Amino acid sequence: MSGVTLNKVIKRYGDVQVIHGIDLEIADGEFCVFVGPSGCGKSTLLRMVAGLEETTEGEINIGTRDVTRMDPSERGVAMVFQTYALYPHMTVKDNMGFGLKMNGHPKAEIAEKVAEATRILKLEDYLDRKPAALSGGQRQRVSIGRAIVRGPEVFLFDEPLSNLDAELRVEMRVEIARLHKEIGATMIYVTHDQVEAMTLADKIVVLRAGVIEQFGAPMDLYRDPDNKFVAGFIGSPAMNFVSGTASGGAVDAPGLGARFDGIIGPDHDGSAVTVGARPEHILIDPAGESHTVELTESLGGVSFVYLTSETGERVIVEERGDERSVEGARVGIQIDPARIFLFDGATEQRIRR
Template sequence: MSAVEIHSLSKAFGGLNVLHNIDIKVNEGEFCVLVGPSGCGKSTLLRTIAGLEQSTSGRLKIAGNDVTGVDAAQRGIAMVFQSYALYPHMSVRENIGFGLKIGKVPQHERRERVDEVARILRLGDYLDRRPKQLSGGQRQRVAIGRAIVREPKVLLFDEPLSNLDAELRAEMRIEIAKLHKRLKATIIYVTHDQVEAMTLADRIVVLRKGHVEQIGSPMELYRSPANKFVAGFIGSPPMNFLEAVGSDDQIHCPSLHRTFSFKVPKPHAASRYWLGVRPEHITLRDADGKFAVDIVEKLGAATVVHLQAENGERVIVSHPFADAPTPGQKVSIGLETNSLHLFDRQTEGVIATGHHS
């Protein structure tokens, strides 16, 4: 059963269209992540699902019920905001239980539900503290507790980790993943961080300029991107894109000095392409090659090497060893040719994946 169904949903602010005919189905118990660059419409879409914004057109169903014109309080959802939005004068217990109090849930039941949520989120020792006495990660857990204590049909998260430092973000990603596994809740989660999306999601919805570019599991998007935008957005470091030309399935890449054979669908009129290859699908070979080492980023377990081809194009290599070449050195590279992607340079849509010898 679909927990959330979005049909041809559009949203405009005055004359500015920010969402265009969105169609998404989120299954019950699924962790769905909306991802995309700033301004792509992901937070507006989440707020529309929550009922904090009204769609200009289209329909929205939650648990099979049409809630398109229904007030936010009647939709059976709960939302965790980027800013925590905790009441500073209330204790942790009062913050978590506030929605239940407003809903006139009996006091003894409120206490039981708050205690259970505090146990799940490891907040039992902090129930009598005020928000100012908590760390950023603890405040975010309180905000999550306030949402899940209401036992909503759908949990919405709006970039909940963006105010935390890198270490806390990593910890909270694990906390949220564990929480989803324990509660088996339906979660729709907004982030601009593709690492968060890849590590948390069952399915990812990639948005750009108010349009859905692709929907799929993290590895589907990684292995089979629908277009150049998705290919460049998913994966860190990002995919390399090199200019290529050709016809009759023979695609020549000047910067690599190589010609590749692809099974290009017929008829296909394009003769100018982008050849896509991920940094982890490139290996560094002997010195005295045709690529100059520009920058070397030593990250511990791996090293990211930035190369420049003779024609000026740049290539990023994810080198698994610490003994990387030094800046200024000339190197050659090898490719995992079955992992290459070919994109139409005009439409940027994917044409073929995998070189065929």
Template sequence: MSGVTLSNVVKKYGETQVIHGVELTVDPGEFCVFVGPSGCGKSTLLRMIAGLEETSAGEIRIGTRDVTRLDPAQRGVAMVFQTYALYPHMSVAENMGFGLKMNGHPKAEIREKVAKASSILHLDDYLHRKPKALSGGQRQRVAIGRAIVRGPEVFLFDEPLSNLDAELRVEMRVEIARLHREIGATMIYVTHDQVEAMTLADKIVVLRGGRVEQVGAPLDLYREPDNLFVAGFIGSPAMNLLPAHPTEGGIHVPALGPEVIACRPPGHVSELVAGFRPQSLRIGAGDTHSVEMTEALGGVSFIHCARDGQPKLVIETKGNHVERPGTDISVHVDPDEMFLFDKLTGHRLR
């Protein structure tokens, strides 16, 4: 297996620059996820690693090799796309082995590699079926198997679960995580779904506007976001981000109520944003907020509420805690669970 290194990688379309000097190291055997909103450059960056997009500047290395100007077939990568792209007239086995057949590999070798891949992906009972006789999840496993038989140094996944329903997405997440454990290959995975990123990744790369906002382990990004964008993007439901300002004795967050949160305010910043995870907010006695809606999901509930003219809040409660719309509640916070950001720069204040 090989790692991937991007050094000051740039992508331009004419005068428009869409990738801005990306620096990144993916270690051998690591599962790295590119995540970010639509248009942030994550798929473009993946296609540059694959060789499907030309690199305008910078260097891409796979292992010790500089592959920046190599054709895709010379890079030692295999890519799994959002669309399955299976040949409808071929069986599962033929689809999985087609690339090896076109490259002139012996039939015995093809059968051996297809059998190994089908065993890993639990496809042994489907090898003689055509794609039309498979479910969406089974078709995606065939597409992954087609990549496995090539024996690549690096696997690249471009939103491979986007076409699946919610139940199959969960099932395939488990399958892909198991696949990574079993074969131990380097994998780079693109998604806009931060839940997928949190559950699959060893390392997450958060992208915005063609730039890397933060890189780290999933829980590190969740617990220690560097800026407002990462704080609001990582976590489901999203962090409550509320205007605030320093005052005598602490921080005042108008959306929470008149009380001052006791803490040591930053002395050099006057316009702040205070961040609170939904589970960090507590419901108490009082009537400072009006409930707009409760999402009761069984083991957990999400209560949406607001004060007049202030940003809405989402509060997470355990169990079947239901507050009816129109109910008045008060909201309390633990100062130790508050994140503070500079409103002007977006940077985290620690």
């Protein structure tokens, strides 16, 4: 197995540049997830690693090999697509072994590798079925099995779960995590779903407009985001953001109905700041009156309460327990100042204490 290194990688389509000098190192055996909004360049970057998109400038290395100008078949990668891309007239067994057959591998070797992939993915009962007789989750497992039999150095996943329903997505996340643990291969996974990223990744790379905003371990990005974009993208529901003003080492945040003392330096006095607070770090105070309950989404063990402040700013609060806030009620909120995030009002960069 091998790691992947991107060195000042650029992609242009004519005069339009979509990837802007990416530097990134993915360690051997690491599970790296690219996340970001639609159009941020995550799938383009993955396809550049695969060789399906030409690299305009820069260098891509897999292990010790410079693969920047290599044909996709020579790079030692296998790609799993969103659309499964299975041959409808072939059985599961034939689909998984077809690539090896076309490359002239002996029948005995193909059978051995297909059997190993079948064991890993628990597909023994489906080998003689055709794709039309399989569920979406089973088809995706076959697609992954086809990648496994090639014995690649690097697995590439391009939003492989987006066509599945919610229950199957959870099931397949567990399958992919188990697969990574069992075979220990380097994996690069593209998704717009930050829940998938948080649950699967060793390393998350947050992209925006073809630039890496931040990368690191999932909980590092959750606890210590570099800017407002990353803070809002990592976490579900998203972090609350309200306007604030710094003065005398304190921040006034009317949208949270609070003034937070001693959380900002004097060099920011008079500056506009953005105050961030995660829904799970806010408590509702039934005795307060700073906010109005607009809506409560009850999901069973947890609810999300949508509040509107007197300034008109919306705040989402996670609520647990048997009691639920009532729509139309006036309530207050409580926040530990240590849980507050501050961002520069102009640059949106994190203001660290």
